[in-house]
Amino acid sequence: xxxxxxxxxxxxxxxxxxxxxxxxxxxxxxxxxxxxxxxxxxxxxxxxxxxxxxxxxxxxxxxxxxxxxxxxxxxxxxxxxxxxxxxxxxxxxxxxxxxxxxxxxxxxxxxxxxxxxxxxxxxxxxxxxxxxxxxxxxxxxxxxxxxxxxxxxxxxxxxxxxxxxxxxxxxxxxxxxxxxxxxxxxxxxxxxxxxxxxxxxxxxxxxxxxxxxxxxxxxxxxxxxxxxxxxxxxxxxxxxxxxxxxxxxxxxxxxxxxxxxxxxxxxxxxxxxxxxxxxxxxxxxxxxxxxxxxxxxxxxxxxxxxxxxxxxxxxxxxxxxxxxxxxxxxxxxxxxxxxxxxxxxxxxxxxxxxxxxxxxxxxxxxxxxxxxxxxxxxxxxxxxxxxxxxxxxxxxxxxxxxxxxxxxxxxxxxxxxxxxxxxxxxxxxxxxxxxxxxxxxxxxxxxxxxxxxxxxxxxxxxxxxxxxxxxxxxxxxxxxxxxxxxxxxxxxxxxxxxxxxxxxxxxxxxxxxxxxxxxxxx
Amino acid sequence: xxxxxxxxxxxxxxxxxxxxxxxxxxxxxxxxxxxxxxxxxxxxxxxxxxxxxxxxxxxxxxxxxxxxxxxxxxxxxxxxxxxxxxxxxxxxxxxxxxxxxxxxxxxxxxxxxxxxxxxxxxxxxxxxxxxxxxxxxxxxxxxxxxxxxxxxxxxxxxxxxxxxxxxxxxxxxxxxxxxxxxxxxxxxxxxxxxxxxxxxxxxxxxxxxxxxxxxxxxxxxxxxxxxxxxxxxxxxxxxxxxxxxxxxxxxxxxxxxxxxxxxxxxxxxxxxxxxxxxxxxxxxxxxxxxxxxxxxxxxxxxxxxxxxxxxxxxxxxxxxxxxxxxxxxxxxxxxxxxxxxxxxxxxxxxxxxxxxxxxxxxxxxxxxxxxxxxxxxxxxxxxxxxxxxxxxxxxxxxxxxxxxxxxxxxxxxxxxxxxxxxxxxxxxxxxxxxxxxxxxxxxxxxxx
Numbered sequence: 013x014x015x016x017x018x019x020x021x022x023x024x025x026x027x028x029x030x031x032x033x034x035x036x037x038x039x040x041x042x043x044x045x046x047x048x049x050x051x052x053x054x055x056x057x058x059x060x061x062x063x064x065x066x067x068x069x070x071x072x073x074x075x076x077x078x079x080x081x082x083x084x085x086x087x088x089x090x091x092x093x094x095x096x097x098x099x100x101x102x103x104x105x106x107x108x109x110x111x112x113x114x115x116x117x118x119x120x121x122x123x124x125x126x127x128x129x130x131x132x133x134x135x136x137x138x139x140x141x142x143x144x145x146x147x148x149x150x151x152x153x154x155x156x157x158x159x160x161x162x163x164x165x166x167x168x169x170x171x172x173x174x175x176x177x178x179x180x181x182x183x184x185x186x187x188x189x190x191x192x193x194x195x196x197x198x199x200x201x202x203x204x205x206x207x208x209x210x211x212x213x214x215x216x217x218x219x220x221x222x223x224x225x226x227x228x229x230x231x232x233x234x235x236x237x238x239x240x241x242x243x244x245x246x247x248x249x250x251x252x253x254x255x256x257x258x259x260x261x262x263x264x265x266x267x268x269x270x271x272x273x274x275x276x277x278x279x280x281x282x283x284x285x286x287x288x289x290x291x292x293x294x295x296x297x298x299x300x301x302x303x304x305x306x307x308x309x310x311x312x313x314x315x316x317x318x319x320x321x322x323x324x325x326x327x328x329x330x331x332x333x334x335x336x337x338x339x340x341x342x343x344x345x346x347x348x349x350x351x352x353x354x355x356x357x358x359x360x361x362x363x364x365x366x367x368x369x370x371x372x373x374x375x376x377x378x379x380x381x382x383x384x385x386x387x388x389x390x391x392x393x394x395x396x397x398x399x400x401x402x403x404x405x406x407x408x409x410x411x412x413x414x415x416x417x418x419x420x421x422x423x424x425x426x427x428x429x430x431x432x433x434x435x436x437x438x439x440x441x442x443x444x445x446x447x448x449x450x451x452x453x454x455x456x457x458x459x460x461x462x463x464x465x466x467x468x469x470x471x472x473x474x475x476x477x478x479x480x481x482x483x484x485x486x487x488x489x490x491x492x493x494x495x496x497x498x499x500x501x502x503x504x505x506x507x508x509x510x511x512x513x514x515x516x517x518x519x520x521x522x523x524x525x526x527x528x529x530x531x532x533x534x
Numbered sequence: 535x536x537x538x539x540x541x542x543x544x545x546x547x548x549x550x551x552x553x554x555x556x557x558x559x560x561x562x563x564x565x566x567x568x569x570x571x572x573x574x575x576x577x578x579x580x581x582x583x584x585x586x587x588x589x590x591x592x593x594x595x596x597x598x599x600x601x602x603x604x605x606x607x608x609x610x611x612x613x614x615x616x617x618x619x620x621x622x623x624x625x626x627x628x629x630x631x632x633x634x635x636x637x638x639x640x641x642x643x644x645x646x647x648x649x650x651x652x653x654x655x656x657x658x659x660x661x662x663x664x665x666x667x668x669x670x671x672x673x674x675x676x677x678x679x680x681x682x683x684x685x686x687x688x689x690x691x692x693x694x695x696x697x698x699x700x701x702x703x704x705x706x707x708x709x710x711x712x713x714x715x716x717x718x719x720x721x722x723x724x725x726x727x728x729x730x731x732x733x734x735x736x737x738x739x740x741x742x743x744x745x746x747x748x749x750x751x752x753x754x755x756x757x758x759x760x761x762x763x764x765x766x767x768x769x770x771x772x773x774x775x776x777x778x779x780x781x782x783x784x785x786x787x788x789x790x791x792x793x794x795x796x797x798x799x800x801x802x803x804x805x806x807x808x809x810x811x812x813x814x815x816x817x818x819x820x821x822x823x824x825x826x827x828x829x830x831x832x833x834x835x836x837x838x839x840x841x842x843x844x845x846x847x848x849x850x851x852x853x854x855x856x857x858x859x860x861x862x863x864x865x866x867x868x869x870x871x872x873x874x875x876x877x878x879x880x881x882x883x884x885x886x887x888x889x890x891x892x893x894x895x896x897x898x899x900x901x902x903x904x905x906x907x908x909x910x911x912x913x914x915x916x917x918x919x920x921x922x923x924x925x926x927x928x929x930x931x932x933x934x935x936x937x938x939x940x941x942x943x944x945x946x947x948x949x950x951x952x953x954x955x956x957x958x959x960x961x962x963x964x965x966x967x968x969x970x971x972x973x974x975x976x977x978x979x980x981x982x
Contacts, residue, residue, distance in 0.1 A: 048650060053879065060877050060885075062889060065889055071898065072915065078782070082880060083654055098643040101628075101642035102629065102640065105632070106631045131594070132599055134802040135600050138807075139607050139609050139611065173807065176849070177860075215854065219713055266565070290564075295570065315630045318629055366671065367610070370808045382589060384537070385581060388535045398548055401552050402548045445637065474540060505639040506642055509639065510839045510840075521663055522652050
């Protein structure tokens with residue numbers, strides 16, 4: 013049949029059978045087809061009405077653009093439709109359970125959004141006189157106080173812009189501390205094989221050498237392997253350990269690990285990605301850590317926004333606090349002030365970004381924290397852990413729990429139950445899409461074969477959990493019965509399974525005017 | 535607690551299903567010494583919306599917002615008007631409350647906007663390829679320096695004296711940790727071309743900024759030629775993305791990696807963040823780029839779709855061999871940028887850039903007429919540096935009493951650089967003729 017450039021039929025005669033599966037418009041009921049901006053827009057169109065420039069004045073000294081950007085515009089109604097139509101192709105927390113393990117996809121309260129948009133927060137400039145932004149500095153101080161108290165740590169660096177940026181902050185602090193001790197040759201950082209990829213990437217970015225530690229059969233750090241790696245400890249810089257770890261388990265030997273690493277002359281970086289499981293129940297400072305980033309976009313509910321912005325304030329021990337980045341806030345007779353320059357804080361390892369960190373995330377996180385209070389935050393952790401254990405208990409009979417016993421905030425399964433079925437973890441994930449759910453984290457952590465990591469968070473009701481478990485259980489049963497339709501799932505999503513290999517083989521990373529060469533999938 | 539759906543009955547039922555006595559059972563691995571028996575003391579308990587909103591509103595009221603009056607602060611963040619529809623779009627649940635699009639079949643909304651963003655940024659900068667955003671301009675600059683070292687297999691970078699000092703400091707932090715030598719040229723209002731005489735065979739790249747932190751626009755073509763002659767790359771930086779509608783863009787100057795801050799289009803000032811870093815380069819360096827990339831592909835029915843691609847560069851695959859440790863980028867700010875850019879189109883952008891430039895021309899002319907004031911920026915877009923006979927901190931403090939937030943003193947940017955009497959001031963489409971007249975009048979009064 014004839015197809016247009018986006019693979020749609022060009023006339024009704026192309027529709028086969030009694031029940032239409034294709035439409036001329038490309039839309040299907042509420043799901044509207046939408047082309048690329050560059051196909052629907054025009055350089056003649058704009059969605060803004062600006063006063064006409066007066067003309068005449070020019071101080072550019074001839075350093076002017078010669079070629080037009082040729083960027084198409086849209087009127088406001090067209091732009092609204094463009095983005096609303098696109099939005100409807102996205103799954104979201106507000107639509108349903110988003111069980112992406114290690115990502116803590118919890119409800120994003122709208123009060124946070126309202127507060128962040130108050131002109132006193134949204135419309136203040138990072139370089140305006142500090143006397144005119146005392147409220148903003150108070151927000152940072154108040155949030156810092158909460159973070160230090162919840163972790164029982166004496167200092168916090170507020171400027172890191174995301175979790176991985178917080179890791180960088182912690183590792184740069186460790187690097188600076190080692191240099192101050194006159195031991196810059198301590199280069200080896202221990203990282204468990206189960207760690208997030210950001211851990212080794214960050215350590216490498218700071219010039220450290222990564223030494224992997226094995227996992228024990230119970231999903232925790234193999235203490236014997238750790239001890240053997242510390243035998244010659246003269247080059248040990250520290251350890252990067254997630255706790256609760258990426259298997260969703262609390263590292264029960266953590267205090268011992270801290271002692272061992274300190275005795276070896278190293279520092280303990282704790283990845284705080286999973287703080288949601290223990291907030292209000294355990295203070296990481298009581299476990300002997302030296303640094304930990306806190307993902308405000310996980311534990312403290314700032315929206316994930318399709319991949320950021322995040323925010324990663326990093327708490328530091330007394331040993332590392334002197335090396336914290338600039339800027340930081342001090343109390344003076346004239347009120348709160350930033351120390352902005354390295355020259356005013358010579359021990360500091362320096363600056364991590366322009367300005368003062370993710371203020372828009374600070375206002376949201378503080379609003380969330382004040383809404384919950386100390387009692388509510390403890391309940392957050394307890395409900396998050398209860399929900400995960402409920403899922404583990406309900407699915408245990410049908411799927412393969414990766415480890416014995418209870419989990420913390422996320423339930424981890426291996427693909428053991430898929431053995432000899434031909435069905436793989438990715439098929440289970442795509443099957444969940446057809447059931448109306450975002451898939452769990454798949455193939456991570458790497459220490460578990462075909463891993464499926466499910467984190468429901470505390471903001472799911474029991475009814476939602478039951479619905480989810482029923483859906484996943486039915487998929488597990490279909491898998492065991494070798495249902496071939498799972499291999500080609502999803503069938504009910506806005507698109508079929510996408511060819512990621514093709515995208516990487518001949519990268520097409522921007523729209524270009526030449527006609528698209530769309531052929532049937534190879 | 536309004537955000538927690540479980541009831542006491544639910545909790546009891548669920549514990550029964552699990553076979554646990556209480557939630558304490560789940561925390562059995564926590565060392566006894568670290569178990570907290572009750573909520574942490576000394577902190578308030580939960581509060582309703584009204585109480586929290588009151589508290590936060592009180593704090594917000596202690597800040598002076600940029601819209602409250604005459605406001606001329608720039609230096610890396612700019613007060614622009616954002617169409618109301620932009621904020622509405624980014625608050626759509628489906629954009630706001632979703633994750634990085636790892637499951638493309640149910641994330642085409644995010645992925646298509648990423649693809650459109652990459653196309654817009656490439657067109658605006660005139661560069662061949664753009665990624666799906668970085669944290670902000672300063673971290674993009676630092677990543678560009680490190681990337682240039684990977685590409686050239688050299689380990690020295692040279693920074694111009696017009697590079698925003700926060701960008702320079704951020705770059706130095708990342709480079710020093712990676713064992714890269716940083717050569718910093720002294721602050722210079724019109725010194726970008728000096729990079730050409732400093733580049734050498736050791737240099738991985740030279741980094742120049744246009745418009746620079748003093749507002750000066752520079753054609754970097756001869757710096758590019760000089761750098762390439764020595765086997766080095768030219769990295770160019772912009773902190774005012776609106777300028778690219780009018781000023782010669784990196785792609786027309788032989789730039790190899792162009793990075794900058796996208797805040798001016800769609801993102802509020804927000805006291806410094808979150809913002810959106812733009813990262814572009816020549817396509818031959820594609821596989822050395824940091825950050826997420828979105829690419830076009832087909833689904834199983836042969837229908838066009840988009841996916842995250844070339845992830846073998848990234849930390850979750852490559853771990854310690856990754857091009858960067860970046861994971862989260864700046865998705866929602868990227869969406870704000872692309873939505874605002876879509877509303878503008880080339881037509882709106884061209885108007886906007888002219889309005890900005892004219893406002894700055896008017897400001898420069900008005901201030902130059904004040905006795906004792908000397909405008910120092912030779913060629914500019916929407917920001918100028920000027921000198922007064924009195925120290926800038928005292929002048930700015932006095933201007934504040936006239937309700938004029940007059941800009942940033944250069945000594946806050948470059949302490950100890952003997953720029954004590956220099957002020958950097960910006961004007962945008964939000965700046966009115968009355969604002970400019972008031973500034974000039976107040977300055978005349980202050981300098982009397």
